[in-house]
Amino acid sequence: MNPILAATAALAAFVASTACVRAEAAPVAATAPAQAQLTAQLTIAFTGIATPTGAILLSVYDSEATFDGGGKPVRTAMVPATGTSVETALAGLPAGRYAIKAFHDIDGDMKMAVNPFGMPTEPFAFSNDAVGNRGPAKWAAAAFTVTAGANRHSIAIR
Amino acid sequence: MTQPLDRRAILVGGLAAAAAGLISAPATAGAAASGPAPADWMLGVADVFDDIARRQLRPIHGKVPAGLRGTLYRNGPARFRRAGTANGHWFDGDGLVRAWHIGDSETRLAARFVDTPKRRLESRLGKMVMPGFGTPGGEGAAIASNDDTNAANTSVIKAGNDLLALWEAGSPVAMDPDTLATRGFRTFKPDLAHMPFLAHPRIEPDGRIWNLGLNGGSAVVWRLSASGDFEAAQIVPLPRASYLHDFTATARHLVIVLQPWIQDKFTLPFVDSLSWRPDLGTQVLVIGKADLTKRRIYELPTFSFFHLGDAWEERDGTIRFDGCFESDPAFGQRAARELIAGRFEAGPMPILNMVALHPDGKASLTSSGIAAEFPRSDPRLAGLPRTQTVHVGGYSGTRPFAQSVGRWDWKTGKEDAFHFGANHLVEEFVPAADRHDSRRTWLIGSTVNLIARATELHVFDASHIAQGPVCTWRADVALPVSFHGTFIAGWRGS
Numbered sequence: 001m002n003p004i005l006a007a008t009a010a011l012a013a014f015v016a017s018t019a020c021v022r023a024e025a026a027p028v029a030a031t032a033p034a035q036a037q038l039t040a041q042l043t044i045a046f047t048g049i050a051t052p053t054g055a056i057l058l059s060v061y062d063s064e065a066t067f068d069g070g071g072k073p074v075r076t077a078m079v080p081a082t083g084t085s086v087e088t089a090l091a092g093l094p095a096g097r098y099a100i101k102a103f104h105d106i107d108g109d110m111k112m113a114v115n116p117f118g119m120p121t122e123p124f125a126f127s128n129d130a131v132g133n134r135g136p137a138k139w140a141a142a143a144f145t146v147t148a149g150a151n152r153h154s155i156a157i158r
Numbered sequence: 159m160t161q162p163l164d165r166r167a168i169l170v171g172g173l174a175a176a177a178a179g180l181i182s183a184p185a186t187a188g189a190a191a192s193g194p195a196p197a198d199w200m201l202g203v204a205d206v207f208d209d210i211a212r213r214q215l216r217p218i219h220g221k222v223p224a225g226l227r228g229t230l231y232r233n234g235p236a237r238f239r240r241a242g243t244a245n246g247h248w249f250d251g252d253g254l255v256r257a258w259h260i261g262d263s264e265t266r267l268a269a270r271f272v273d274t275p276k277r278r279l280e281s282r283l284g285k286m287v288m289p290g291f292g293t294p295g296g297e298g299a300a301i302a303s304n305d306d307t308n309a310a311n312t313s314v315i316k317a318g319n320d321l322l323a324l325w326e327a328g329s330p331v332a333m334d335p336d337t338l339a340t341r342g343f344r345t346f347k348p349d350l351a352h353m354p355f356l357a358h359p360r361i362e363p364d365g366r367i368w369n370l371g372l373n374g375g376s377a378v379v380w381r382l383s384a385s386g387d388f389e390a391a392q393i394v395p396l397p398r399a400s401y402l403h404d405f406t407a408t409a410r411h412l413v414i415v416l417q418p419w420i421q422d423k424f425t426l427p428f429v430d431s432l433s434w435r436p437d438l439g440t441q442v443l444v445i446g447k448a449d450l451t452k453r454r455i456y457e458l459p460t461f462s463f464f465h466l467g468d469a470w471e472e473r474d475g476t477i478r479f480d481g482c483f484e485s486d487p488a489f490g491q492r493a494a495r496e497l498i499a500g501r502f503e504a505g506p507m508p509i510l511n512m513v514a515l516h517p518d519g520k521a522s523l524t525s526s527g528i529a530a531e532f533p534r535s536d537p538r539l540a541g542l543p544r545t546q547t548v549h550v551g552g553y554s555g556t557r558p559f560a561q562s563v564g565r566w567d568w569k570t571g572k573e574d575a576f577h578f579g580a581n582h583l584v585e586e587f588v589p590a591a592d593r594h595d596s597r598r599t600w601l602i603g604s605t606v607n608l609i610a611r612a613t614e615l616h617v618f619d620a621s622h623i624a625q626g627p628v629c630t631w632r633a634d635v636a637l638p639v640s641f642h643g644t645f646i647a648g649w650r651g652s
Contacts, residue, residue: 003425116350116378116391116393117373117378132301
């Protein structure tokens with residue numbers, strides 16, 4: 001297997017883990033009720049949507065271990081891709097460091113589509129618009145800070 | 159792609175500036191500051207800094223045949239180095255598509271780089287970072303798909319209203335045949351995005367396009383219409399994970415030569431993931447075009463290769479095809495890396511051979527005995543019996559690149575060739591039918607003239623090559639040695 005092709009295929013498995021939204025997320029379930037110690041709201045905007053069908057599926061992580069290691073996200077969400085840019089708001093997050101992986105589920109099958117050689121064929125992105133080098137972007141490049149109160153983070157999905 | 163194109167080196171303006179400023183042979187590569195001057199052939203792997211605006215060619219010799227009008231599109235790597243960083247291999251430079259147009263009133267040249275994500279990123283960073291065939295890649299590489307590393311540098315065909323700049327481990331890149339502007343990656347079907355597509359499609363005389371894309375031990379078989387529209391794609395398993403740059407085809411079969419240069423590791427650069435296993439011999443897999451599950455495997459003695467000629471099938475089922483075979487893959491493994499650093503590494507010569515796959519399951523090799531590369535034949539005969547192979551050759555053994563163009567006749571065992579001499583780097587020549595006299599064929603191709611420090615376009619009468627070019631033009635610029643191209647008869651061109 002061509003190493004470049006293989007590395008790209010590895011991306012698919014990684015980003016596909018985002019599809020754990022499948023079971024948990026009704027479109028608005030992402031907005032959890034605020035609790036006393038959860039003080040931040042995070043609005044995530046997705047821009048550059050080329051095909052306004054299906055939905056953006058995203059997972060939010062709060063640690064390097066879970067983001068880089070394929071662990072469990074702290075939040076997942078599904079945002080209908082109704083235009084060239086869409087956004088969603090997550091409430092009740094503790095202030096801290098977060099990173100996001102997302103893909104555009106154009107065909108609505110809740111899975112990252114891949115070509116016959118396993119390479120992703122649906123657009124995907126990471127927070128900070130981080131791009132991996134022969135693999136998924138790492139926490140070090142994708143993590144950003146969420147502070148108490150309102151926060152906004154924009155991701156170009158391509 | 160989200161990054162705006164950063165072409166920092168905009169045309170300096172003026173033809174003199176173009177000749178003087180756009181091209182540079184790296185003065186330091188391969189030689190210490192106090193050491194010997196760089197070899198003259200380094201002009202063949204020099205960097206071009208920006209697109210080459212349309213310019214007329216100066217006639218040097220002869221008169222253009224009345225029956226030859228059209229555009230020769232060629233592709234090849236033309237940017238290897240940025241600010242102290244370099245591609246690690248000749249095969250990894252940025253693709254520059256050149257259009258040589260022969261019109262009624264003028265002959266002209268224009269060339270543009272394929273505007274790939276690789277080129278955009280490296281232009282923005284001011285350094286070479288992307289991995290490739292023989293380049294490990296470096297800090298700053300951003301790779302979301304294999305097409306982010308696509309150099310689009312190996313060949314160019316015209317399909318429908320697009321030129322397709324071809325690489326081999328990713329998508330074709332569509333370009334405007336008139337302006338050479340990049341239109342973007344060609345995705346034949348959304349679920350086949352980024353699938354590899356070799357730079358050597360086999361094109362039937364009616365225009366239908368067959369191609370392969372390789373990924374280790376499996377291949378995708380592409381079938382496109384003459385206008386480049388998707389018809390079919392199917393995955394076929396291969397008996398071994400051979401490196402494969404080219405395949406061939408008869409009217410009814412695909413012929414896939416599997417050299418014992420086999421991917422058995424997972425490492426970058428790609429070439430280092432391949433092991434040379436001469437003990438295994440070379441295999442040929444033949445697959446039915448009508449039914450890709452119908453297959454037969456033939457065994458041949460060990461050889462390595464890059465290029466094959468068109469194949470054909472005889473009444474008794476014998477399949478024949480030519481190819482340029484080497485005793486080992488040292489060129490791709492090492493010598494083509496050394497070129498970029500300005501060093502010549504002598505290696506095994508590519509020898510023109512004819513393969514026969516017999517109905518009894520046996521296979522045989524017949525050597526022409528001549529050193530040759532870039533085998534071509536009349537596209538009207540693709541998949542049909544023929545007796546001749548057009549090629550370049552005249553390798554000196556002491557410096558890189560071909561020095562001659564020739565035509566080997568398999569029936570007479572005779573060679574008709576013209577030697578340009580050591581002052582020319584000879585690129586691929588392609589046959590072009592005369593538009594008035596279908597029995598007449600011209601050969602058209604280019605050389606880098608190391609004395610004039612300029613690229614030249616030459617036309618030969620394919621039946622009288624030894625007599626020398628019937629006409630020659632010279633550009634006011636030297637472009638590095640290109641790989642492959644296509645002549646589009648009658649096309650007004652760029």
